[in-house]
Amino acid sequence: MYKYDTIDQRIVEERAAQFRGQVERRLSGEITEDEFKPLRLQNGLYMQLHAYMLRVAIPYGLLSSTQLRMLAHIARKYDRGYGHLSTRQNIQFNWPKLEDVPSILDDLASVQMHAIQTSGNCIRNTTADAYAGVARDEIEDPRPWCELIRQWSTFHPEFAFLPRKFKIAVTGAPGDDRAAVRFHDIGLRIVEGPDGERGFEVIVGGGLGRTPFVGKVIRDFLPKRFLLSYLEAILRVYNQHGRRDNKFKARIKILVDALGAAEFKRLVEAEWQLIRDTAIDVTEEELARVEEFFVPANYETLPDTDSRLAAMRLGKNRDLGLWVSNNVTPHKVAGYGIVTISVKAPGKPPGDITDTQMEAVADLADRYSQGRLVVTHMQNLVFPDVKTDELESLWRELVKLDLATANAGKLTDMICCPGLDYCALANATSIPIAEELGRHFDDLDYLNDIGEVSLKMSGCINACGHHHIGNIGILGIDKRGEEFYQLMLGGSPGNDASLGKILGPAFAKHEIVDAVSRVMARYLEVRESSDERFIDTFRRVGAEPFKEAAYADHQA
Amino acid sequence: MALHFPVVLSASLTSSGAPVYLTPDRKWTRDLSAAEVFTAAETLDPVLAWARSQEATVCDPYAFSVDGKAAQPTPISARERIRASGPTVGLARAS
Numbered sequence: 184m185y186k187y188d189t190i191d192q193r194i195v196e197e198r199a200a201q202f203r204g205q206v207e208r209r210l211s212g213e214i215t216e217d218e219f220k221p222l223r224l225q226n227g228l229y230m231q232l233h234a235y236m237l238r239v240a241i242p243y244g245l246l247s248s249t250q251l252r253m254l255a256h257i258a259r260k261y262d263r264g265y266g267h268l269s270t271r272q273n274i275q276f277n278w279p280k281l282e283d284v285p286s287i288l289d290d291l292a293s294v295q296m297h298a299i300q301t302s303g304n305c306i307r308n309t310t311a312d313a314y315a316g317v318a319r320d321e322i323e324d325p326r327p328w329c330e331l332i333r334q335w336s337t338f339h340p341e342f343a344f345l346p347r348k349f350k351i352a353v354t355g356a357p358g359d360d361r362a363a364v365r366f367h368d369i370g371l372r373i374v375e376g377p378d379g380e381r382g383f384e385v386i387v388g389g390g391l392g393r394t395p396f397v398g399k400v401i402r403d404f405l406p407k408r409f410l411l412s413y414l415e416a417i418l419r420v421y422n423q424h425g426r427r428d429n430k431f432k433a434r435i436k437i438l439v440d441a442l443g444a445a446e447f448k449r450l451v452e453a454e455w456q457l458i459r460d461t462a463i464d465v466t467e468e469e470l471a472r473v474e475e476f477f478v479p480a481n482y483e484t485l486p487d488t489d490s491r492l493a494a495m496r497l498g499k500n501r502d503l504g505l506w507v508s509n510n511v512t513p514h515k516v517a518g519y520g521i522v523t524i525s526v527k528a529p530g531k532p533p534g535d536i537t538d539t540q541m542e543a544v545a546d547l548a549d550r551y552s553q554g555r556l557v558v559t560h561m562q563n564l565v566f567p568d569v570k571t572d573e574l575e576s577l578w579r580e581l582v583k584l585d586l587a588t589a590n591a592g593k594l595t596d597m598i599c600c601p602g603l604d605y606c607a608l609a610n611a612t613s614i615p616i617a618e619e620l621g622r623h624f625d626d627l628d629y630l631n632d633i634g635e636v637s638l639k640m641s642g643c644i645n646a647c648g649h650h651h652i653g654n655i656g657i658l659g660i661d662k663r664g665e666e667f668y669q670l671m672l673g674g675s676p677g678n679d680a681s682l683g684k685i686l687g688p689a690f691a692k693h694e695i696v697d698a699v700s701r702v703m704a705r706y707l708e709v710r711e712s713s714d715e716r717f718i719d720t721f722r723r724v725g726a727e728p729f730k731e732a733a734y735a736d737h738q739a
Numbered sequence: 740m741a742l743h744f745p746v747v748l749s750a751s752l753t754s755s756g757a758p759v760y761l762t763p764d765r766k767w768t769r770d771l772s773a774a775e776v777f778t779a780a781e782t783l784d785p786v787l788a789w790a791r792s793q794e795a796t797v798c799d800p801y802a803f804s805v806d807g808k809a810a811q812p813t814p815i816s817a818r819e820r821i822r823a824s825g826p827t828v829g830l831a832r833a834s
Contacts, residue, residue: 231756235755281755614826664816665817
């Protein structure tokens with residue numbers, strides 16, 4: 184993984200020291216909240232419902248075991264003993280005191296981490312495929328490019344005050360988009376051009392929130408060497424033409440929709456012609472320097488173990504078999520597997536992980552995954568490099584930690600925002616619904632029978648829980664002070680990207696879990712075979728059978 | 740959104756972000772039941788202006804509606820009910 188050079192290290196240390204002075208002046212009353220707010224936001228510090236919230240950047244989700252131990256230390260010393268994995272591969276602490284935040288930033292800097300640009304109208308943490316570097320279907324590791332984008336965008340003076348926040352995601356697996364690139368301000372897919380040269384398909388204007396859009400392809404193929412100048416051209420067009428007069432219309436997706444993709448592309452290409460040959464682009468030497476940090480792990484030469492994995496799935500130990508079936512993905516290197524550690528135990532807040540779990544997982548990463556792990560946008564963890572021979576041993580350790588739930592990719596592997604239990608913007612709680620769903624669908628055999636289905640839930644229209652792109656989406660709303668929930672069906676984040684549609688009137692809080700249950704039961708009735716995924720059945724039969732089932736017992 | 744009286748005046752502590760409520764003797768308390776209830780804009784507005792001058796102690800003072808028929812200040816909205824009583828879900832460590 185990338186290692187800071189002396190300049191990187193100095194930047195984060197000086198930033199922490201600078202923020203210490205700003206906090207001291209705020210606490211003494213020397214500066215007002217209006218003056219302080221933009222300063223704290225630029226350091227990832229929000230004011231939430233009950234306390235401050237600090238969002239720590241995890242570039243493209245990649246963590247070392249040393250960094251995870253530091254996050255555990257921060258959770259224990261300065262917070263309430265846990266952290267929350269976010270849908271942008273970051274981690275959030277929900278209870279820091281203002282006076283402690285500079286010390287937290289010092290601790291983060293000591294392990295090459297920070298909270299810079301995790302808030303505000305700037306370019307946020309660049310996200311990537313959680314299986315980057317180890318996926319079998321990947322044609323190129325996207326992380327060196329993510330790192331270059333991180334370095335280019337950090338403190339970029341021209342893009343520090345954009346019309347709104349700006350999010351970029353990159354995938355190197357053209358066949359399976361696990362990074363939801365079509366729902367980012369810019370999505371980049373590494374693809375092969377006609378002559379075999381690799382480059383980027385550039386997608387712009389995707390997003391969720393109150394006005395969701397699937398991103399539009401504005402360039403089928405961009406030679407890799409031009410990536411930064413092309414990004415700069417897009418950002419310049421957005422900076423110039425984006426709506427600054429209306430916060431709700433300020434994201435680039437609104438601009439792309441208003442201009443049309445063709446006109447937006449024309450503006451970008453015109454701007455790019457002016458700057459494409461400037462020094463912004465990455466030299467071969469610089470790319471090689473960054474790529475050196477992402478060389479493959481130290482793999483042993485092992486025999487192919489695919490048949491062994493298949494045997495484990497059907498073995499006598501059913502719990503282990505289910506876990507291997509659902510949570511272990513084939514690795515590009517023979518003898519290894521990619522392990523998803525589900526942070527979605529039944530009845531627990533999705534994505535919450537305790538300090539003791541973090542420390543134990545860090546130890547396990549050292550023992551089983553060469554000291555590295557990944558935070559996923561699904562709010563789970565991934566060990567990218569686990570020997571097949573050691574899967575059972577790892578599973579036994581994870582069982583002890585309550586981190587061996589065999590539900591990756593299944594209904595209870597939910598994305599869920601913090602909702603009204605923590606968030607100052609939310610209209611309804613989401614975690615209690617997730618916990619109830621987790622308890623209701625606790626039968627792994629039933630979950631396996633249902634198969635691949637995604638459920639995503641947000642406590643407000645801002646859609647941090649990605650409800651628009653869940654096969655099943657749940658949106659919490661407020662009706663005269665009471666919490667209600669809209670049910671949406673048909674969303675998908677991947678290559679078959681689609682936005683879900685509201686099924687009908689909102690359900691009361693006590694009704695929503697049963698409604699989901701009836702939708703699942705109807706799916707099992709109408710699917711053509713056990714191989715037909717929920718989303719495929721939905722696209723084949725439409726919403727009506729599910730609507731009829733969902734509202735069977737509904738009190739209007 | 741129009742403010743419906745009666746209301747309580749709230750803010751977040753600068754030191755921790757914790758929700759606090761203004762008492763009749765112009766102190767900030769974590770205890771919603773001890774909050775002053777305002778029944779008209781004429782009495783609320785000058786106090787809100789005073790609260791905004793207390794920036795070293797609190798951030799972003801605002802008023803929210805409470806149930807006028809209840810014996811103690813009881814928020815109308817789910818948001819303020821949860822803000823007053825804390826998360827409805829157990830913390831990860833506790834669970």
